[in-house]
Amino acid sequence: MKATTATSPDSRVSPMLVRLADERATGALLRDHGTLYLSEGRVVHAESPTAPGIDTLLTTGGRLPRDGWQRAVDEAGARREVGRFLVDSGRIGGGELEICHLGALYDAAFFALAPGSGPTRFRYGVAHWIGPVRPVSAAAVERETRRRRELLDQVWPYPAVDTAPVTPRPPAPGQSLTRRQRALLELADGVRTPAAIAWALGRPAFHTLLEVRRLAAAGLVDTPPEPPPDARPARPVLPAWIGEITADPDIALLRRLRDALEASL
Amino acid sequence: MPGIDACLHEIMALPGARGAAIVDWTSGLALGTAGESPNGDHETTATETAELARAAAEYPAFARDAERARPPAEPTAGEAKGPPVEDLIVTTRTGYHVLRFVETTFDSSVFLHLWLDRDTGNLALARLRLQQLAERLVLA
Numbered sequence: 001m002k003a004t005t006a007t008s009p010d011s012r013v014s015p016m017l018v019r020l021a022d023e024r025a026t027g028a029l030l031r032d033h034g035t036l037y038l039s040e041g042r043v044v045h046a047e048s049p050t051a052p053g054i055d056t057l058l059t060t061g062g063r064l065p066r067d068g069w070q071r072a073v074d075e076a077g078a079r080r081e082v083g084r085f086l087v088d089s090g091r092i093g094g095g096e097l098e099i100c101h102l103g104a105l106y107d108a109a110f111f112a113l114a115p116g117s118g119p120t121r122f123r124y125g126v127a128h129w130i131g132p133v134r135p136v137s138a139a140a141v142e143r144e145t146r147r148r149r150e151l152l153d154q155v156w157p158y159p160a161v162d163t164a165p166v167t168p169r170p171p172a173p174g175q176s177l178t179r180r181q182r183a184l185l186e187l188a189d190g191v192r193t194p195a196a197i198a199w200a201l202g203r204p205a206f207h208t209l210l211e212v213r214r215l216a217a218a219g220l221v222d223t224p225p226e227p228p229p230d231a232r233p234a235r236p237v238l239p240a241w242i243g244e245i246t247a248d249p250d251i252a253l254l255r256r257l258r259d260a261l262e263a264s265l
Numbered sequence: 266m267p268g269i270d271a272c273l274h275e276i277m278a279l280p281g282a283r284g285a286a287i288v289d290w291t292s293g294l295a296l297g298t299a300g301e302s303p304n305g306d307h308e309t310t311a312t313e314t315a316e317l318a319r320a321a322a323e324y325p326a327f328a329r330d331a332e333r334a335r336p337p338a339e340p341t342a343g344e345a346k347g348p349p350v351e352d353l354i355v356t357t358r359t360g361y362h363v364l365r366f367v368e369t370t371f372d373s374s375v376f377l378h379l380w381l382d383r384d385t386g387n388l389a390l391a392r393l394r395l396q397q398l399a400e401r402l403v404l405a
Contacts, residue, residue, distance in 0.1 A: 057371055057372070058371055060371075060372070061370060061371040061372050062370065063369070063370040063371040093401075093402065093403050093404045094267060094268040094271075095267060095268050095269055095271075095272055095401075095402035095403055096369055096370075096371075096402070096403040096404075098268050098269045098296070098297075099269070099287070099296060099367075099369065099373060099375055099402075099403075100369075100371055100373070102294075102296050103289065103296075103373065106292075106294060134268070134269065143308070144294055147293075147308075147312075148292065151292070151293070176325050178322075178323040178325075178328070179328065180323070180374075201372060202371060202372050203372040204291075204292075206292060207291045207292060207374070210291060210292065211291070
């Protein structure tokens with residue numbers, strides 16, 4: 001398994017990400033399953049419709065009241081400093097924010113960089129409203145994404161469990177569940193997928209996938225049969241957030257327009 | 266309210282500290298590292314220590330012990346989240362490894378790892394300091 005992953009063309013997670021990091025680009029890297037935000041070539045944030053965002057992680061467990069989060073976005077969102085505002089206003093510790101933010105960043109990046117997720121575009125100059133928290137190198141994001149893929153397959157090489165509704169199976173005599181597994185399985189109602197459970201728990205989606213694969217390996221969750229390769233949906237439908245991103249004005253274009261208008265006056 | 270780097274900096278100020286890291290034990294990701302790594306590679310060390318931390322955090326032998334010690338009348342909200350184990354100490358011929366779990370109020374699985382020289386390090390001091398730093402790391 002190790003040998004094939006090291007030599008396959010897939011071992012480069014995203015050649016475009018590497019190139020953008022080399023040219024120290026700033027902007028948003030848009031893919032079908034998520035967005036990576038770069039600042040001078042370093043990854044400052046990532047979002048994916050699969051992965052719960054930092055707002056969900058912080059508010060679901062009760063760390064931040066929902067309105068406290070909303071106030072931070074209202075007050076500091078426009079100047080793209082929500083992260084710093086949360087710390088400066090005493091709503092959250094600096095370390096806690098960094099831990100939570102890094103967790104959300106690597107989690108969303110894992111899904112955003114999923115293989116075969118369609119065309120990749122880059123919008124120069126776009127910044128995220130969370131602002132700088134703890135930028136990481138693109139190489140670190142690539143390496144971690146690759147490691148996570150291998151980790152899932154080492155635990156239980158059946159990717160069908162990642163997207164199917166989680167169906168618990170009764171524990172064998174002598175088998176026990178951990179507290180975190182119990183919390184996860186209590187939400188497994190035969191409808192929720194691992195990602196839906198992650199949102200409900202306020203826990204990173206990859207962590208939930210990994211836990212579900214561990215549970216499946218232990219026989220505590222059903223492993224659905226793998227679909228034959230040609231039966232998989234060829235292209236996923238475009239997620240709704242693409243509309244939101246493209247509605248965002250292109251700052252560089254607006255500046256050029258303003259300069260041109262001013263010059264003609 | 267120190268961030269990750271300030272926290273690692275303070276850990277490395279302990280006498281005999283050789284290396285330190287903040288690691289997520291579910292995924293094995295190092296969120297931050299400082300100093301040397303016993304493997305020469307902080308990422309590898311993080312995945313190894315994460316396996317150890319996960320075992321300690323999840324095996325019923327340790328979890329049940331902590332649940333029994335708690336008075337049943339007080340199932341406080343905070344305690345329902347954090348791992349039942351406070352720290353782990355591994356003694357090798359040349360050093361100590363202290364793994365200190367960090368309790369956050371959101372759902373996380375993070376610990377501090379300190380690699381301490383056996384001759385120049387002070388294990389009791391390091392344990393206390395890691396406890397303080399783990400608490401301060403998440404303080405608003």
